[in-house]
Amino acid sequence: MGKGNVRTFMPGAPPRREMRDFDTLMAAAQRGDGGAYKALLKQVASYLRGLVWVRAPYLTPEDVEDLVQDILISLHLARNTWDPARPFRPWLASIARNRMADHARQYGRRVVIDLQFTDIDETFCDEATNYHAEKVVNFLAVRDALNALPPAEKAAVRMLRLQQLTLSEAAEQSGTSIAALKVAVHRATKRLRGVLSDDDAKRDASPD
Amino acid sequence: MTTQKETLHLIDRLAAEARTVRPLASPVLRTEIWLALSLPFVAMMVILYSPRADLLEKLSQTRFLIEEGAALATAIMAALAAFAQVVPGSNRRVIWLAALPAGLWLATLGIGCLADWMRAGAAGLRVTNDIGCLGKIALIGSLPALAMVWMLRRGAPLAPRGTLFLAILAAAALGNFGLRLFHSQDAGLMVLIWQAGSVLLLAAIAGLCGPRFLCWQHRKA
Known part of the structure; x- marks a missing residue:
């Protein structure tokens, strides 16, 4: 140098x-x-x-x-x-x-x-139109959906998405392979998307 | 949330692990050690495969000597550069050390192609399947490659891709150096494609896998 x-x-x-x-x-x-x-x-x-x-x-x-x-x-x-x-x-x-x-x-x-997980349609709205109660409901829905995941998928989401570990760090910490982690996080994302869109559909369909 | 207090705890933990450490030998000395481990293996493989019948005659040909010398020099310089890569603070320009002999090596092969074309026309540039070269180079370079990776893992993985590319370039170039001593294939284009091509292919694949073999997590405290 x-x-x-x-x-x-x-x-x-x-x-x-x-x-x-x-x-x-x-x-x-x-x-x-x-x-x-x-x-x-x-x-x-x-x-x-x-x-x-x-x-x-x-x-x-x-x-x-x-x-x-x-x-x-x-x-x-x-x-x-x-x-x-x-x-x-x-x-x-x-x-x-x-x-x-x-x-x-x-x-x-x-x-x-973070950008990928940002829902453009929702954030496009004025902040003032997002009620506090709605945020709480969203948070609870995400938390419940996360808790409903199988342990391996939940751990993968926690390490890779919440703690922002790299794949190799997460693999070392969890003692699983990188491929297994990729599969777990992919399945978890799919499952979460399914659960949360079901919730949205139910909410939209409700008479209120 | 990481705080300065936690950093102080970390420092206490690291200081508690303090013990005498032997500084890594210089890249030059490590290259010598690597050659001392690798060359006998290459020699053994040449003997096992039986040296080519016309070896004495080939050893009197300038082009063959330059080509073999350049392949060996590529191996040595690439090894030296790889060992320097894992020493923090070393000159990063050492990675270009291997470029000169590698260029000379490729130029010699290019001249060989030209000579073949001038001697026999298009027939001199005929390419046939000689995929066995890839396997033989990988086999002869296997022990040098393993020794190199083992030695590199004692260093700091600052540039894993480049380091492993150089490491496997060194091992494969050494493998090719050995291969030429028993494999009777002298057509310039064939050597360029199947031998130099194999060396570069193996080095490129290894370079892509660099972070798997050389990363901070692999280092032992």
Whole structure:
């Protein structure tokens, strides 16, 4: 990675003394010094927090914290790849950039899913015409429909649609295959669509 | 909702797992180790299949030597680039290391096609079925590929697709290097399609499957 890239990527870079500290602490951490490792992770976390805020200002504080945690875990998993003879900062920058890119992709997918699940016909109406009672009824209908799903399908919807996990994350968490998850979420979506459209039809057909 | 307090808890947990870790060897050293594991296997496969009868004669031909040298150099450079890919902060331009020998390799095969056409006309460019090359290259490259993936999984999966493409390019190029020593097929177009084509096909398929083999979840703390 070029020096210029690092400078662009790390706005508000820490002072040179701190950078040396990163190197020293990481070297000690590789030797198994838990105290040095904890101090390093704390410094890195606060440094990353600022960095993520600058690079992704659209994220909520919770999302920023999620991302910081992801980067810390990746740093931990990849700590054997740091060569003490090389500077720590470009190494950290590379991991942070990778995790931020992954997160941005995940965020993009989430937005796409949200858009797909937005019913244009309904949201096209003026907000004022949506009564609170109707929202409650809709919420209860969705909740009931979700509760009526078989456990595997319910878990798939919860992980992939509500928690926004990736397929591989969900597969790892649930101990099932990606293919099984895809099938489960597909069936669940079909079932939900059927149940909810039945509810709508019943409501439309009622004399009120 | 993730809070800073939870991040501090995470830091405590990670710090509690602190133990001595052995830094990964340099990509150059890892490439040497990979070659030390792979070349004896390739040699064994060549012996098992029996070296081609005209091998001594072929070894005195410049074009054959350049072609084999370029295939071997492609394997070495692709392996070096793959190992560099899993080290955060390493120069990303190393992925182009393999491009030069691979280009030379393809150019040599292209010159072979031209020579065949000038020597025998359209008959020199006849293509027949030699799908067995794909299987043989995959077989000879199997152990190098397994060793490579196993070694790569000790690194950081920053670019899984590109890394696995390079890894399998290295293994398959090594497989093709071995194949040429026992498989008597010298028609330029046949070698280009069935051998270089197989190498690229295997590398491309592997590249697409990269995230399945190299991802953060596979890394062990």
